[in-house]
Amino acid sequence: MIEITDLTFEYEDGPRVFDGLSVDIESGQTIAVCGANGTGKSTLLRLLAGLLEPTAGRIQIGDGDDPSVGLAPETPADGLFAATVREEVAFFPKNRDLDVDTRVEGALSALGIEHLADRTPQNLSEGQKRLVTVASVLSGAPDVVGLDEPTSGLDAESWRRLGERLADLSETIMLVTHDTDFAWQYADRVLVLSEQGKERYGTTSAVLADPEFDLGAHGLRVPEAVTWARAHDVDPPPRSVGAAVDLLEGSE
């Protein structure tokens, strides 16, 4: 369980981002944090990872006994420093005294990037760099996985692989994303932040498929699956393309 209680954060000479934010996250759940640019989504991740100190309030992870949080930054180049992808992905498990080879091979293969193992991270495409930063977090088996815009620059296959890998994990995952299609398919719950703080927090369906909730006012797109379902008068909307195909073929 992650308990965020009365969290307030103010940048030095900058704006106050949250003012008394309280959210409880069940262990093992995937939470998508969404909202317009500048509502503090990335700040929340950095507070969770201990990279920033709350101005007031607190974040309690589990029983508080030194939990580990792995964070993949929004700009992949910010998290890449080793000479090869293999060394990059080995850094976290090495520092946690885990079985490095097994963890590295597992993370690379889960994201379908074994073929990049001996390449120099800086020479990869943006999408490939992003997968490497995510693999570098997953390889360390942290208690909490934090991913900032993990799907930006990913192709369809990498997008699906990442979602399926996250769905398989037992760890708690907080992903900051504008990609409501990804949140729709792979998140358990969605937290929408606005300048006022917590705007909505609930199950993915309750937030992203609520016709009364104006996602556009919060810089969010209605997931394409939800738009498709409304056009086809289908309720509840399908989670995936496969589910939509099954629905159509079942009704024929």
Added chain:
Amino acid sequence: MSLLAARDVTVTGPDADPILQNVSLSIEDGETVLLAGGSGSGKSLLGLSLCGLLENRPGLSVTGEVERSGSVGLLFQDPRTQLVRERVRSDVAFGLENRGVAPERIHELIDTWAERLSVTHLLDREIAGLSRGERTLVALLGVLVTEPDVIVLDEPLAALDATNRSLVLDTIDSLRGETALLVTEQHVSPLLTRVDRVLVLEDGEVGAMGSAREVLPALKRARVRLPFSTQVALERDVPIEQVPLTG
């Protein structure tokens, strides 16, 4: 004559692996072309190559010909790459100052294009305080004010919220036909109906070229993210002419 023409461009990486192989592409005046492909397919490299930015780049060997008969502007995938000054207005002025444009004309161009892009509210901000999406808009403004004949937009929609994404798409709409555009993307949902032609890159080679509808099977093969409705129709083997291109 084409504004931009690449003939048999091949780019080889440090490991002697070809990243682009014999790619040819031309862009005509006022044309909007989508360059689509999966992660690592060479989209960005082709865009950089067309802008003349791969010459003398360490570790890369480039062969083939690129001809430019007009001015080219580039929006980099990571906007931080092209933001060099402390404040927005000063940064946007940088390209014009380097061309020796008179200060009063610079301010006129900045104000006109900022209004057209709906980013006037960002002009007096510090770059360091901008979000990723806002940086993309500022970098795009820096390109627009120089009024190039061709603009290469490298994944301009990545990490934008819906509001900023609409601003960029509206800008693409307003430039269409007036300025030639080459847009690289792999999440093509909002673009299929906005472009004249699509070039699909598959593992560094041209997999297909044609209208969005003609290249749908190649886009799917190349692992490009397609609109949900398009994916559903393709999965159901709906005839290509009936496959929706949006939604």
